[in-house]
Amino acid sequence: MPPIIEIRKLKKHFNPPDGVVAVKGIDLDIMEGEIFSLLGPNGAGKTTAISMMSGLLTPTDGDAIIAGHSITRETMAAKQAIGVVPQELAIYPTLTARQNLNFFGKMYGLRGRDLKQRVDEVLDFTGLADRANDPVEEYSGGMKRRVNIGIGLLHRPQIVFLDEPTVAIDPQSRRNILDAVKNLNAGGMTVLYTTHYMEEAQELSNRVGIIDHGEIIALGTQDELTRMVGEQDTVRLTVPDVPPEVLDQLRALDGVTHCQLAGDGNGNGDGNGDNDSEHDRKNGEIRLLAGDGRAVLPDVIQVINRAGLSLRSIEITEPTLEAVFLHLTGRALRD
Ligand SMILES: Nc1ncnc2c1ncn2[C@@H]1O[C@H](COP(=O)(O)OP(=O)(O)O)[C@@H](O)[C@H]1O
Numbered sequence: 001m002p003p004i005i006e007i008r009k010l011k012k013h014f015n016p017p018d019g020v021v022a023v024k025g026i027d028l029d030i031m032e033g034e035i036f037s038l039l040g041p042n043g044a045g046k047t048t049a050i051s052m053m054s055g056l057l058t059p060t061d062g063d064a065i066i067a068g069h070s071i072t073r074e075t076m077a078a079k080q081a082i083g084v085v086p087q088e089l090a091i092y093p094t095l096t097a098r099q100n101l102n103f104f105g106k107m108y109g110l111r112g113r114d115l116k117q118r119v120d121e122v123l124d125f126t127g128l129a130d131r132a133n134d135p136v137e138e139y140s141g142g143m144k145r146r147v148n149i150g151i152g153l154l155h156r157p158q159i160v161f162l163d164e165p166t167v168a169i170d171p172q173s174r175r176n177i178l179d180a181v182k183n184l185n186a187g188g189m190t191v192l193y194t195t196h197y198m199e200e201a202q203e204l205s206n207r208v209g210i211i212d213h214g215e216i217i218a219l220g221t222q223d224e225l226t227r228m229v230g231e232q233d234t235v236r237l238t239v240p241d242v243p244p245e246v247l248d249q250l251r252a253l254d255g256v257t258h259c260q261l262a263g264d265g266n267g268n269g270d271g272n273g274d275n276d277s278e279h280d281r282k283n284g285e286i287r288l289l290a291g292d293g294r295a296v297l298p299d300v301i302q303v304i305n306r307a308g309l310s311l312r313s314i315e316i317t318e319p320t321l322e323a324v325f326l327h328l329t330g331r332a333l334r335d
């Protein structure tokens with residue numbers, strides 16, 4: 001069976017000739033019926049890629065063929081196959097959930113009884129039926145997200161794109177959204193999901209593409225990806241207010257192959273992680289890779305004690321997608 005989405009040399013250069021090359025010529029196939037996650041830090045190019053694949057942003061080069069239709073040349077037909085749930089909320093705050101869904105349903109060409117039925121289905125599916133007649137501005141962040149998701153599903157698309165749908169919402173709404181994604185997929189929908197939370201990619205995906213600086217740097221099932229890290233443990237430490245020289249000392253220990261702070265790097269959201277921000281140091285979530293996690297623990301604890309710092313938590317885990325990212329880039333993903 002041919003892939004349902006074929007991404008070919010998809011590229012976006014903002015404001016050339018200078019500007020940012022946000023997506024650097026991506027090639028990717030997504031198969032019918034899978035949940036594919038694009039996992040990468042803030043600024044990696046996820047939204048830019050999704051926006052081009054949704055026909056919202058014109059590629060500088062390349063194309064995406066969606067259910068047999070080119071998004072650049074047959075935009076309407078390609079768009080018909082996809083439901084897009086954008087990262088930024090696209091709802092009218094003063095309208096109720098039902099009014100929002102009615103409005104967008106009409107935009108998709110739904111009318112009369114079909115529209116009413118579909119709006120009711122979507123309200124049920126997103127768990128918003130009880131609150132359907134309250135203005136959306138009275139909703140929690142998570143409920144607003146669910147309206148956003150509902151809008152993307154109205155026209156019964158074959159494929160859904162969800163761009164970081166769980167950022168900045170409460171745990172219960174997050175759970176609800178992850179379960180909804182699984183339910184949609186169980187019903188046969190192909191899902192392209194973007195996130196910077198490795199746990200979500202781990203929980204949801206058949207396959208994961210790790211994206212960084214506009215490039216897919218690794219692609220495969222979780223097993224395939226974690227095998228790239230080899231026989232290494234991840235050691236997760238929390239040391240609030242950790243100074244940079246302590247990170248250097250940890251990095252220099254025998255048996256430690258990588259040591260980074262988890263965070264978005266410099267707090268401005270570009271996620272390049274080249275500098276550890278104040279904020280990240282304050283949180284002090286350190287990620288170490290080591291051939292034998294247990295063997296390095298005494299030295300790690302000694303470094304932290306000598307510096308007079310408090311070790312709030314410590315945990316050794318098998319390689320995760322986060323370890324894959326650390327292994328490939330030398331930087332830690334925020335989770
Ligand atoms: N409209 C734009 N104009 C210029 N640069 C942009 C624009 N949108 C995004 N960028 C830049 O492109 C890069 C990728 O951004 P984005 O696709 O939003 O990443 P992500 O969704 O992975 O966080 C970032 O460096 C961002 O600053």
Ligand SMILES: [Mg+2]
Nearest residue numbers: 046047087164
């Ligand atoms: Mg984004």
